[in-house]
Amino acid sequence: MSEDRYYAPPVFKRRRLDGSGRSTPRAEHASTPGPDVPQPTDEDTKALDRDWYAGDEFGGHVFGDDMHNPFGHDYSAWEKEHQEAVKAEKMSSRYDARREQRNRDNDAWETNRMLVSGVAQRRDMAADFDDDEATRVHLLVHELRPPFLDGRTIFTKQLEPVPAVRDYQSDMAVFSRKGSKVVKEARQQRERQRQAQEATSMKGTALGNLMGVKEEEGDSAMAIAGEEDAVRKPDGETSNKFSDHMKKKAEGGSDFSRTKTLQEQRQYLPAFAVREDLMRVIRENQVIVVVGETGSGKTTQLTQFLYEEGYGDSGMIGCTQPRRVAAMSVAKRVAEEMDVKLGSTVGYAIRFEDCTSKETVIKYMTDGVLLRESLNEPDLDKYSCIIMDEAHERALNTDILMGLFKKILQRRRDLKLIVTSATMNSKKFSEFYGGAPDFTIPGRTFPVDTMFHRSPVEDYVDQAVQQVLSIHVSMDQGDILVFMTGQEDIEVTCELVQKRLDALNDPPKLSILPIYSQMPADLQAKIFDRAAPGVRKCIVATNIAETSLTVDGIKYVVDAGYSKMKVYNPKMGMDTLQITPISQANASQRSGRAGRTGPGKAFRLFTEKAFKEELYLQTIPEIQRTNLSNTVLMLKSLGVKDLLDFDFMDPPPQDTITTSMFDLWALGALNNLGELTKLGAKMSAFPMDPSLSKLLITAEEYGCSEEMITIVSMLSVPNVFYRPKERQDEADTQREKFWVHESDHLTYLQVYSAWKSNGMSDGWCIKHFLHPKSLRRAKEIRDQLLDIMKMQKMQMLSCGMDWDVIRKCICSGYYHQAAKYKGSGEYINLRTNLGVQLHPTSALYAGHPPDYIVYHELILTSKVYVSTVTAVDPHWLADLGGVFYSVKEKGYSMRDKRITETEFNRKMEIETQMADDRRRQQEQMAAEQERDSRKKTLSGPVKKVVTQGAVKKPVIKRKGRNF
Incomplete structure (x- = not known):
């Protein structure tokens, strides 16, 4: 048997239907045995570690990363190819139109001859010429909005959007949009060199094979960025955790770090010189803003100062970082300075990775990790001190934590909060916390x-x-x-x-x-x-x-x-x-x-x-220029009913809030009144995008949890496909083996299953141009998501080979991101009418375009691309996304559409009225209870019992006695 064992039907082949009812063949997997590929070297891991740890806290693929994008820096070639394909399609459609016209003329002539001769009657002929268009399904898009998004409700104090540029017509803004001319020229020159190299290369050609020109087999193993240096354990198991790669102490990069011990280096830091004054200010205040230049030692020394002062005796000392790589590297440095093992007294926690233990006292973590901890522990009782480091960067989660701490500090007077910042913005932090004192660590600055x-x-x-x-x-x-x-x-x-x-x-x-x-x-x-x-x-x-x-x-x-x-x-x-x-x-x-x-x-x-x-x-703070769907879901889960009441340091724009709430409502996380639903509460338990969270939850209903958890894990890691510049054709050939032409999501499932069935071999990955480290990372994420699903008491079910079930489940999480094929390679977003195109990395790119698709994300270069796409049946969109779509039936008119929308609005008004009535009743009951409790407080322990026709005497009720 071949070493390539793919996750595909062993005997039969199926043909699936796209949105128009046309069948699309599944790619057959050719498996050819090849020579053993040597294991990657120890130098191959660093780039992929970099991608993972430098990535977005709630994202998957590194945003803006071109290194692990198989088509990074190569869009111009694909756009040229796409234009040629569109041109060819237009030419062929022109020829098709001529051919169809000739056929119609011939059919009309034959029909006329048959009717004149009496061979056939007109009513018989009508049955033979059905319109092919009748088999195509058309969707109507409804502009339905819940009552809480009717435009009358204000969710934020920032009503207008915050532009990314102060003046779009200014010189700098215009030049930034144009870009650098020399960079464009360099890009074009690289493209010309690549094309010339491909044109003159004899590798893989018939002439090259005849002359014995061989492929450089070793290149791919050495060139794959971020493949492998996972530490091998005695039983052969591999580990991806960053702590395993940091066991070896780094050598100093400068003469100072080489010649001085760690303790001597500490004493040279500006923070060390002001230790006593700093600790005195911390003892006297609950909140303090520490201002210090980069390199002053505030990140590494503050936690140690607090630990040495005994603050770790009553709870952990936490320090948040806006980036994952900073949380880990600083934890490593502090562990070395304290001469302890990383993960014992000093540890770190990032999304999907926890390097702490019961012994941990100093904990470095991303701000997103602390934010998620507040879901289960609103008062953060296990912490005695929390340091919000690099607050001047104004990361999204940092700003949310700032608002939460205002409430937490009122409930916990024993909690210390230290906000560290560079010189900029320090006054704003102090004013936000009611004039908190700021302490400046003097730096070594010159004019x-x-x-x-x-x-x-x-x-x-x-x-x-x-x-x-x-x-x-x-x-x-x-x-x-x-x-x-x-x-x-x-x-x-x-x-x-x-x-x-x-x-x-x-x-x-x-x-x-x-x-x-x-x-x-x-x-x-x-x-x-x-x-x-x-x-x-x-x-x-x-x-x-x-x-x-x-x-x-x-x-x-x-x-x-x-x-x-x-x-x-x-x-x-x-x-x-x-x-x-x-x-x-x-x-x-x-x-x-x-x-x-x-x-x-x-x-x-x-x-x-x-x-x-x-x-x-x-x-501009990140909260005013980023998608807030996850943030709104988190705040709703934390009990923030009215976002206007939340204390933002800089409030987000109204448009961003309403768009995020609309998306959550469309997914079912919010009800028609803007309140968190049971589904939304479940979604908030998963540390990922709301769409992915919903996929995991609805997968249980569809009976495909095993498959969906794999797909979601693969979407949460850097791209698994590798495409070296010198071997692009070979890499494309290997990638096509895994293609499922109906779905990129199923392609990821195919890759993971094939990797698993081949013993999770690194050599197999390199031979097929896959990143083994990304796949192992996906396995780790899968295991942790499995633990979360077990905690939620969700069943793990498998649908076997019924992949239509998986596609329908995918549609349930992405129906708000659906597009219809327009022609000439272009799709139109059903809700926004935005023109988009399939990304060149998609398995659907080379095949016949389906009528309807859903997609995971948009990518903007010179065009807007949809990435990670799945073909769906339009009836699924109508069934699952009924708030947006309905199937256009024969005879359906715009009047019927208006009636549907009117009925929806009337239903929403009734629900709103009922909710207002319930709210008023609750307020009345609360007011009555407050009056009763006030009366009891005023009356004291003596109560007057009045009996009709008797003398009114005070009667004292005694405990334990019945009257």
């Missing part, structure tokens, strides 16, 4: 000369390269830090600096070092190494270098003035990564990087006028 550009800069990458070369050639010694927007900008900047430097005659030596979140940790550490004598360092970084890390020796800062920001569009229902101008606070923070070890200079590639008129004072 910085800030220089603005004289005229607007159209191409910020090209200008940054020129500025770097000017500094390097004409200015004194000192390292350079350049701020760019993302990985592609950074790579092009580094290439251009090196290219133009090589063109000079005997230039000074320059070491060019890129750094961004997608780089392996060992490569990131190189920026901390001291350069060789006579060599200047040039570090090109994203905004990760603003506050998250500190590099000594920086004397010059080149600030492009832009960054990538995640922005939610409530009308489109999608998050997008946009290049936007930074805020004035960000610009000041970037300039300050030049004054850490001595006087420095900051070169801003924008004008002083732009700084004052085109930049916001502060960065």
